[in-house]
Amino acid sequence: MSLLEFENVTLKFGGLTAVNDLSFEVEEGEVFAIVGPNGAGKSTVFNLISRFYDPYAGKIRYDGHDLLKAKPSGVAAYGVARTFQNIELFEHATVLQNLLVGRHRHRKSNMLSEVLFLPSARRQELENREKVEEIIDFLDLQAFRDKMISGLPYGVRKVVEVARALATDPKLLLLDEPASGLSVEETTDMRWWIDDIRRQMGITVLMVEHDMGLVSGVSDRVLAMADGAKLALGTPAEVQSHPAVVEAYLGKAS
Amino acid sequence: MRIVFKTNYMQDIRPWKDAYQLCLYLILLAVVAAAPWWLDDFYLGELTNVLIWAIAGLGLMILTGHTGQVSLGHAAFLAFGCYANVILLEAGVPFLIAFPLAGILTGLAGVTVAIPALRLHGIYLAIFTMALSILMDDVIVLAEPITGGVAGKYLGGVEIFGFLVDRWGTPVQFFWLVLGVAMLVTLGYINLLRAPLGRSFIAVRDSEVSAQAMGVDIARTKMISFALSCAVCGWAGALMGMYSGAFNNETFSVLISIQLLMMIVIGGLGSIHGAFLGAIVIGFLPQFLSISKEYVGAVFGGNTVAIPGLEFGIFGMILIAFILFEPMGLYGRWLKIRTWFELFPFYRKDMFKRQKSYLKTERLR
Numbered sequence: 225m226s227l228l229e230f231e232n233v234t235l236k237f238g239g240l241t242a243v244n245d246l247s248f249e250v251e252e253g254e255v256f257a258i259v260g261p262n263g264a265g266k267s268t269v270f271n272l273i274s275r276f277y278d279p280y281a282g283k284i285r286y287d288g289h290d291l292l293k294a295k296p297s298g299v300a301a302y303g304v305a306r307t308f309q310n311i312e313l314f315e316h317a318t319v320l321q322n323l324l325v326g327r328h329r330h331r332k333s334n335m336l337s338e339v340l341f342l343p344s345a346r347r348q349e350l351e352n353r354e355k356v357e358e359i360i361d362f363l364d365l366q367a368f369r370d371k372m373i374s375g376l377p378y379g380v381r382k383v384v385e386v387a388r389a390l391a392t393d394p395k396l397l398l399l400d401e402p403a404s405g406l407s408v409e410e411t412t413d414m415r416w417w418i419d420d421i422r423r424q425m426g427i428t429v430l431m432v433e434h435d436m437g438l439v440s441g442v443s444d445r446v447l448a449m450a451d452g453a454k455l456a457l458g459t460p461a462e463v464q465s466h467p468a469v470v471e472a473y474l475g476k477a478s
Numbered sequence: 479m480r481i482v483f484k485t486n487y488m489q490d491i492r493p494w495k496d497a498y499q500l501c502l503y504l505i506l507l508a509v510v511a512a513a514p515w516w517l518d519d520f521y522l523g524e525l526t527n528v529l530i531w532a533i534a535g536l537g538l539m540i541l542t543g544h545t546g547q548v549s550l551g552h553a554a555f556l557a558f559g560c561y562a563n564v565i566l567l568e569a570g571v572p573f574l575i576a577f578p579l580a581g582i583l584t585g586l587a588g589v590t591v592a593i594p595a596l597r598l599h600g601i602y603l604a605i606f607t608m609a610l611s612i613l614m615d616d617v618i619v620l621a622e623p624i625t626g627g628v629a630g631k632y633l634g635g636v637e638i639f640g641f642l643v644d645r646w647g648t649p650v651q652f653f654w655l656v657l658g659v660a661m662l663v664t665l666g667y668i669n670l671l672r673a674p675l676g677r678s679f680i681a682v683r684d685s686e687v688s689a690q691a692m693g694v695d696i697a698r699t700k701m702i703s704f705a706l707s708c709a710v711c712g713w714a715g716a717l718m719g720m721y722s723g724a725f726n727n728e729t730f731s732v733l734i735s736i737q738l739l740m741m742i743v744i745g746g747l748g749s750i751h752g753a754f755l756g757a758i759v760i761g762f763l764p765q766f767l768s769i770s771k772e773y774v775g776a777v778f779g780g781n782t783v784a785i786p787g788l789e790f791g792i793f794g795m796i797l798i799a800f801i802l803f804e805p806m807g808l809y810g811r812w813l814k815i816r817t818w819f820e821l822f823p824f825y826r827k828d829m830f831k832r833q834k835s836y837l838k839t840e841r842l843r
Binding site for chain 1: 689
């Protein structure tokens with residue numbers, strides 16, 4: 225059984241069909257990339273998984289559950305974490321606080337024990353901190369631990385967002401353009417990290433990315449989209465040479 | 479610069495950075511607790527007033543400073559807490575039960591209000607809550623059998639463990655009562671901020687979408703924030719009632735709501751210090767103005783006739799000055815000054831740069 229299944233999903237905004245009869249499956253343990261020109265509906269697919277939008281038709285299944293029954297805040301509980309295209313960090317909090325919010329889905333304490341900071345709340349904080357430290361070590365964020373997000377450079381914010389998503393201890397990680405706006409070195413780092421996330425942590429990665437170098441470097445399978453519909457699905461090489469993909473990007477040879 | 483060498487996660491979890499900082503706060507607490515010995519009764523009363531305002535400020539800070547929901551209606555909850563406390567006391571409930579209960583009831587009232595308010599954002603929420611504050615005035619008048627209406631109610635002293643605590647009769651005991659409540663609320667607030675719930679408040683304030691993606695239930699978090707905020711304001715209201723002794727529908731007018739919001743903006747949104755610093759400004763400004771008016775009159779001649787609206791005019795000007803020049807409030811200014819000295823000569827002007835709009839949770843809507 226696949227980890228994530230889209231079955232004939234359609235989403236309309238008024239007269240605009242953002243996602244059109246889209247079906248694909250993401251297998252456990254793979255890196256699955258979605259590519260396509262601007263406005264193809266790639267980020268909309270992510271927002272559908274995050275339950276920000278209700279599809280017009282179709283089914284989304286995750287790990288055997290009907291994802292459409294979950295609330296937007298309930299998706300994280302299934303072990304789905306995500307990053308955003310235009311970084312959505314908690315600006316006026318430190319890196320550490322941001323990552324600790326990522327631990328929120330593992331919260332066991334209640335309001336009273338937190339206001340009194342009972343030993344159980346303290347234990348939970350120590351556990352959360354330990355998990356977060358592992359992520360900090362993994363993504364080399366030690367130097368920024370106590371820094372406010374609002375003072376951090378763009379490249380670091382991008383990494384912090386991945387770190388916050390990893391702090392939720394996910395099974396499926398959605399990366400929305402992880403390399404956009406990054407320098408060549410930072411993109412290379414990101415590439416190895418994505419590789420490590422899959423290999424060492426065993427997390428399935430679904431990503432939207434424009435950088436074909438990164439896509440062909442890390443992903444097992446690629447889905448090409450245009451105008452909300454599937455163009456091609458296969459290995460990076462297959463998709464890149466697919467005539468429909470070439471046409472969508474470069475136009476028809478006249 | 480003092481650099482704390484961290485070897486243990488508890489150093490980040492406990493509320494104080496190091497022994498030095500803990501000492502400073504303990505000394506401050508000791509000095510304030512000893513106020514009856516170094517202040518006369520008049521200034522002790524003023525200090526009590528400041529502390530009560532600080533408690534109210536802490537209440538609003540939870541909602542506005544940390545959850546990003548602007549409320550212009552918290553005077554309604556001050557009133558609710560005040561009347562709940564007095565009515566319970568009049569029914570013969572002992573103070574030690576009536577007082578906490580007044581806060582809890584106010585918190586429940588807050589939840590009731592929060593349910594429709596949850597759909598509103600930014601300026602709309604401010605207008606909604608302001609309407610609430612105006613409504614409360616009429617509700618108190620209409621519910622005359624319970625609230626005493628325009629004639630108001632009167633509260634003498636209360637008894638705690640056999641000690642009489644009365645604003646006028648035993649101001650020292652009343653001061654300690656207020657200080658105790660302020661301490662407990664502050665400690666609870668500190669604990670909240672280092673626990674998941676407080677962080678989820680900050681998450682909702684800074685980005686609702688990503689808070690949701692992290693598994694934070696936005697509606698529930700806002701509701702809890704409303705409840706806690708109103709409960710704390712309820713306690714502050716109860717103390718305000720005891721402080722003023724007599725009160726009616728006009729005691730907790732919408733102006734009090736505005737003053738409360740101004741207070742935490744001047745103090746610094748999003749910090750516990752801000753509530754206290756703002757309370758000091760709001761609490762001492764009227765006294766400061768009347769004293770300086772006398773000096774101005776004495777030095778330059780002229781009279782000391784009261785100028786109507788002077789107080790609010792100056793409050794307004796101070797607020798405008800803060801929003802223009804120091805949106806982080808007094809506490810933010812203090813942080814900057816401290817950092818300047820700590821890093822001398824390496825302080826950069828853009829070190830505390832932040833986005834212009836503080837409340838930007840409306841994005842993606």
